[in-house]
Amino acid sequence: MATQWYFGEVSSTDFIAPNTKLIRLTLPSEVDFQFTAGQFITLDLPVGEKRLNRWKSYSIANAPTDENYLELCVSKIEDGLGSTYLVDTLNVGDTLKFKGPEGTFILGDDNPNEIIMICTGTGVVPFRSILMDKLNRNQFNQKIHLIFGTRNKENILFQQDFESIKAKFPSFDYTIVLSRESDWEGAKGHVHNVYMEKYATKTEQRQFYLCGWSKMIDEAVVNIFLKLGYSRNQIIFELYGNNN
C-alpha cells in the first residue's frame, strides 16, 4: 500500500525552554488523523535531497482527544539538520509534510502494572501525550511515576501539566532530577539514582518505560535488568537515536 502523507499548517511555534520549541500543526478539518498516545510521526523536511536527512521522526506531544491538531516538541541538536530547521527556520503559516502514526510505545488502558516512566529531555514527549490522554479521560487508576531528568531548571519541560496531574491524582508521582543546578531543593544528579533507590525491591507487577537517546536508555537497561534483576519484558523503550 502506498504511504499516506498528510500536510499540516504550523499554527504556533514557541520556545518552552532554551533550544526547545513546541510546534503546533493544525490539520485540515476534512482529515481524520487518528493516533494512540505515545506514537510518533515522521516528517519529510526541506533539508536536502537524501531521505536520511529529510525524514525525521517526532513523538506526538498532545493527547489524541485534542481535535485536529498535533503538537511536537523539538530540541535543537548542535549541527543537527532537521532539528535546527524546526527550531530556527520554521514559521507560523508554513506547511509540514508527514506520515504516520507509527510506534508501539503505548500504554493500554487494561495494563495492570505499576508504571515507572523514565526520561531525559524531549524523551518526556510521549509520556506527556499518554498522561494528558489519561487526564482528559479521568483514567488514573494505576500507579504511575514519571521521573524526568535534565540539566537545569530552565530546561524542565511540561512541568505545569505534570504538577496539575499530581495535585489531582494521588496515584501519580512526579520527580524532576537536575544534574547541573545548584539552586534546587528537589532531586539532584541523574534519573538513575531515583529508580535505583526507590525500586530496588523487585516485583513482577511493575513495568519500566524508557524514552530518549541511547546513553540514558543503555544505562537504564543495564541498571534495571542486570543490577536490579527485573526481567527483560518489564522494560519497554523508545530509542530516539545514538548519542554515545
Ligand SMILES: Cc1cc2nc3c(=O)[nH]c(=O)nc-3n(C[C@H](O)[C@H](O)[C@H](O)COP(=O)(O)OP(=O)(O)OC[C@H]3O[C@@H](n4cnc5c(N)ncnc54)[C@H](O)[C@@H]3O)c2cc1C
Ligand atoms: C521514534 C522517535 C521519536 C523521536 N521524537 C523526538 C521528539 O519528540 N523530540 C526531539 O527533539 N527528537 C525526537 N527524536 C529525534 C529526532 O528524530 C531527530 O533524530 C533529532 O531531532 C535530530 O535530528 P537532526 O536532523 O537535527 O540531527 P542529525 O543531523 O540527524 O544528527 C543527529 C545526530 O547527532 C548526534 N548527537 C550529537 N549530540 C546529541 C545530543 N545531545 N542528543 C542527541 N543526539 C546527539 C547523534 O549521533 C545523532 O544521531 C525522535 C526520534 C525517534 C526515532
